[in-house]
Amino acid sequence: MNLDLIIGILNIVLISTTPLVLAGIGELVTEKSGVLNLGLEGLMLMGAVTGFVTLVLTGNYFFSLFFSIISGIILSGIFAFLVLNLMTNQIATGLALTIFGIGLSAMIGKNFSGTPIDGLSPYYLIIFSFLLVFFVSYFLSKTKSGLIVRAVGENHNSAYALGYNVIKTRYLTIIFGGVMSSLAGFYISVCYAPMWQEGMIAGRGWIALALVVFATWKPWRLLVGAYIFGGVAIMQMNLQAFGVKLPGQFFNMMPYLATLIVLVFISSNKIRLKLSAPSCLNIPYEKNS
Amino acid sequence: MQPIVEFQNINKEYPGVVANNNVSFKIKRQTIHAILGENGAGKSTLVKILYGHVKPDKGQIIINSDLATINSPTTAQSLGINMVFQHFSLFESLTVAENLILGMSEKISLSKLKSKSETICNKYGFNLNLNSPISALSVGQRQSVEIVRSLLNNPEILIMDEPTSVLTPEEIKKLFKIIKKLVADGLTVIFISHKLDEIINLSDHVTIMRNGKVVSNLTTKNEDPESLGYKMLGYKVSKTKQINNINYSEDVLSLNNLSSYSQDPFTTNLNKINFKLKKGQIFGIAGVAGNGQKELMEVLLNENDLEFNGNIIFKNININKLSTFQRKSLSISYVTEQRLGHSAVPEMSLSENILLSMNHKTEFKRGDFINFDTINSYANDVIKNFNVDTPSFNVKAGKLSGGNLQKFIIGREIMSNPELLILSQPTWGIDAGSEAFIKKSLIELSQRGVSIIIISHDLDELLEVCHNISVLYEGSLSKSLNVENIDISKLGKYMGGLFD
Numbered sequence: 001m002n003l004d005l006i007i008g009i010l011n012i013v014l015i016s017t018t019p020l021v022l023a024g025i026g027e028l029v030t031e032k033s034g035v036l037n038l039g040l041e042g043l044m045l046m047g048a049v050t051g052f053v054t055l056v057l058t059g060n061y062f063f064s065l066f067f068s069i070i071s072g073i074i075l076s077g078i079f080a081f082l083v084l085n086l087m088t089n090q091i092a093t094g095l096a097l098t099i100f101g102i103g104l105s106a107m108i109g110k111n112f113s114g115t116p117i118d119g120l121s122p123y124y125l126i127i128f129s130f131l132l133v134f135f136v137s138y139f140l141s142k143t144k145s146g147l148i149v150r151a152v153g154e155n156h157n158s159a160y161a162l163g164y165n166v167i168k169t170r171y172l173t174i175i176f177g178g179v180m181s182s183l184a185g186f187y188i189s190v191c192y193a194p195m196w197q198e199g200m201i202a203g204r205g206w207i208a209l210a211l212v213v214f215a216t217w218k219p220w221r222l223l224v225g226a227y228i229f230g231g232v233a234i235m236q237m238n239l240q241a242f243g244v245k246l247p248g249q250f251f252n253m254m255p256y257l258a259t260l261i262v263l264v265f266i267s268s269n270k271i272r273l274k275l276s277a278p279s280c281l282n283i284p285y286e287k288n289s
Numbered sequence: 290m291q292p293i294v295e296f297q298n299i300n301k302e303y304p305g306v307v308a309n310n311n312v313s314f315k316i317k318r319q320t321i322h323a324i325l326g327e328n329g330a331g332k333s334t335l336v337k338i339l340y341g342h343v344k345p346d347k348g349q350i351i352i353n354s355d356l357a358t359i360n361s362p363t364t365a366q367s368l369g370i371n372m373v374f375q376h377f378s379l380f381e382s383l384t385v386a387e388n389l390i391l392g393m394s395e396k397i398s399l400s401k402l403k404s405k406s407e408t409i410c411n412k413y414g415f416n417l418n419l420n421s422p423i424s425a426l427s428v429g430q431r432q433s434v435e436i437v438r439s440l441l442n443n444p445e446i447l448i449m450d451e452p453t454s455v456l457t458p459e460e461i462k463k464l465f466k467i468i469k470k471l472v473a474d475g476l477t478v479i480f481i482s483h484k485l486d487e488i489i490n491l492s493d494h495v496t497i498m499r500n501g502k503v504v505s506n507l508t509t510k511n512e513d514p515e516s517l518g519y520k521m522l523g524y525k526v527s528k529t530k531q532i533n534n535i536n537y538s539e540d541v542l543s544l545n546n547l548s549s550y551s552q553d554p555f556t557t558n559l560n561k562i563n564f565k566l567k568k569g570q571i572f573g574i575a576g577v578a579g580n581g582q583k584e585l586m587e588v589l590l591n592e593n594d595l596e597f598n599g600n601i602i603f604k605n606i607n608i609n610k611l612s613t614f615q616r617k618s619l620s621i622s623y624v625t626e627q628r629l630g631h632s633a634v635p636e637m638s639l640s641e642n643i644l645l646s647m648n649h650k651t652e653f654k655r656g657d658f659i660n661f662d663t664i665n666s667y668a669n670d671v672i673k674n675f676n677v678d679t680p681s682f683n684v685k686a687g688k689l690s691g692g693n694l695q696k697f698i699i700g701r702e703i704m705s706n707p708e709l710l711i712l713s714q715p716t717w718g719i720d721a722g723s724e725a726f727i728k729k730s731l732i733e734l735s736q737r738g739v740s741i742i743i744i745s746h747d748l749d750e751l752l753e754v755c756h757n758i759s760v761l762y763e764g765s766l767s768k769s770l771n772v773e774n775i776d777i778s779k780l781g782k783y784m785g786g787l788f789d
Contacts, residue, residue, distance in 0.1 A: 144390060144396060147383075147387055147390060147391060148391070150380075150383065151380050151383065151387075151391050154380040154381065154382055154383060155378070155379075155380050155381070157378070158377075158378035158379060158380060159380075159391075160342075160362070161342065161362060161372075161374060161378040162362065162378060162391055162392055163361060163362040163363035163365075163366055163394070164391075271551075271552050271553045274553070274555075275382070275553075275554070279381065279382070
């Protein structure tokens with residue numbers, strides 16, 4: 001194996017892992033405040049399709065990015081309204097959001113499937129993703145606002161008793177998560193692929209969700225985890241290229257298999273999971289009147 | 290002098306209960322003002338209204354002669370009102386320093402926080418390690434964190450909701466000293482309690498509430514515990530006293546060198562627990578909450594497979610490995626701490642709640658079908674024999690008041706003719722009438738030869754009912770003391786961990 005090949009592989013890993021980092025960090029912040037959003041896959045698809053369609057129609061990367069982010073704000077805003085104000089079940093609402101996103105994105109993108117575009121260089125968002133991890137880590141551990149996010153996720157009743165606005169905090173973290181997911185979708189359809197195809201997120205939203213648990217809610221660990229997953233995903237292509245004789249389906253399965261194994265491994269240690277998970281995760285907050 | 294707080298015609302109604310009914314009274318500056326009342330009298334609701342936690346339906350609050358609109362804890366804090374909660378409002382996994390910062394309305398640097406909290410700690414004798422997580426602290430230390438956090442905001446008024454309910458007698462003495470010093474330094478303290486002695490010892494004035502209404506406003510020094518108790522309840526409660534002889538000699542239950550193991554830092558591991566229980570004996574397990582009571586109950590009940598060493602012998606049978614169901618079949622009955630959600634399902638009717646704990650009895654089933662005739666008549670008997678105030682057995686368990694539901698739950702277990710009854714916090718948070726009734730029922734039960742274990746934080750209750758008392762401290766059990774000639778100061782030392 002020569003140096004060029006290694007650099008080439010690392011480059012591919014870098015390019016293919018970034019959406020996992022973006023969506024994963026967004027979800028991490030949402031979960032830190034005590035809300036489980038299972039709608040990542042749908043949010044990413046909607047971010048991907050709005051970004052792509054806007055680019056085709058306007059040819060402007062800025063508009064494309066802008067409308068992609070707006071889609072994330074609107075969809076996660078709806079999710080936030082449902083789970084925070086109407087106190088619907090977070091798991092069911094998140095699943096509904098995913099299904100909704102899959103359907104709506106397919107409908108919007110129907111006539112754009114296969115349209116060629118000039119992609120944006122992925123390196124802007126790759127650099128952004130590293131900065132994002134740094135800032136989120138700093139925000140959560142060193143700032144008072146970050147402390148409030150953690151406090152709200154840890155014990156929402158106490159946070160309210162001390163005068164913090166639980167609902168507002170959660171609105172902000174949910175929308176932050178939504179924006180990061182739509183960015184990840186934008187990255188996939190405009191920078192990484194670049195094209196639109198129905199269901200093109202292909203489970204990356206679920207992997208990002210698993211990464212948050214894998215990282216035990218710590219931003220730097222999430223980055224490391226994402227690159228391990230990204231590496232496994234790329235390895236499948238290279239192993240095939242090196243002529244390892246296994247059915248292709250097996251290689252395609254590897255990232256998901258790795259996700260499953262890691263989740264089983266992590267959830268086997270219930271106490272560790274309990275200690276690192278935000279205590280109010282997935283518990284609806286009812287303000288007493 | 291102007292009163293610092295004045296309540297004017299405060300009304301607050303919840304579905305089915307009037308929590309506050311035209312409450313009006315004044316609180317003088319720089320005094321300790323106690324609010325006394327039974328559980329459910331409306332004390333907590335009233336102070337939550339003052340703290341902006343609950344909105345009143347009607348009425349107003351005057352603070353420093355100005356009409357105050359307090360619609361959130363933040364506004365309360367800006368008016369100089371702070372509160373120390375009964376169930377602490379701390380964040381378990383965060384450090385002491387982080388908890389302190391969260392309580393402060395202004396932004397502050399870590400070094401400034403350190404010096405400020407150190408000043409307060411030194412002045413009032415608190416001892417805090419800013420870097421340790423709350424989960425590693427004892428209940429008393431947690432309360433210190435809460436108080437220091439409130440003081441950091443330089444409050445004028447400090448509300449303390451039942452602050453002594455989780456402390457040892459030693460810690461209570463220390464707390465009272467601190468409160469007196471705070472008031473001498475200019476603070477006004479609103480102190481909520483249902484313990485008469487404490488109010489006599491500590492407060493300057495006392496407002497007594499009953500069923501949501503203020504029944505009297507008094508100057509404490511003219512009162513004694515009996516007069517306060519009479520005014521609080523509206524009637525005299527005769528103390529039940531245990532007739533202190535056990536008529537049987539055989540052992541029913543013995544625990545030998547019982548130790549539990551868990552990696553979870555939120556649990557307390559039991560450490561070589563030994564005790565024997567005779568037929569007809571009532572054995573009390575005292576101690577401050579969080580010293581292994583939950584784990585001991587768990588080992589006796591075996592619901593969650595907590596790992597343990599040692600042996601539990603019930604009538605010569607080793608029951609270590611037996612499930613809850615099998616243990617119940619051996620005629621052991623349980624009354625757990627949490628009434629709604631553990632002992633009873635709130636959304637289910639009283640009859641259905643009978644079946645939930647009597648599943649091991651065949652008479653309630655016809656094959657795999659529920660025999661509603663037998664469970665309904667069983668429920669009816671419980672309601673009749675245990676004075677449960679309810680229109681019928683079809684009422685949902687969640688609709689009953691705490692006292693009525695507890696009588697129903699304890700009645701349900703007693704009527705199944707157990708040989709051993711294990712109760713956790715049997716009279717916690719219920720009205721005095723139900724409390725007296727439950728105590729009487731337990732004593733009668735023991736005289737019929739049933740052995741009883743009561744795990745409770747309420748020392749007075751144990752002293753009234755039990756033959757023997759041991760204290761749990763950090764998972765270890767003290768030797769048992771005979772209640773007849775008990776030395777209360779020794780018991781207090783045991784509760785602080787000083788075993789001999």
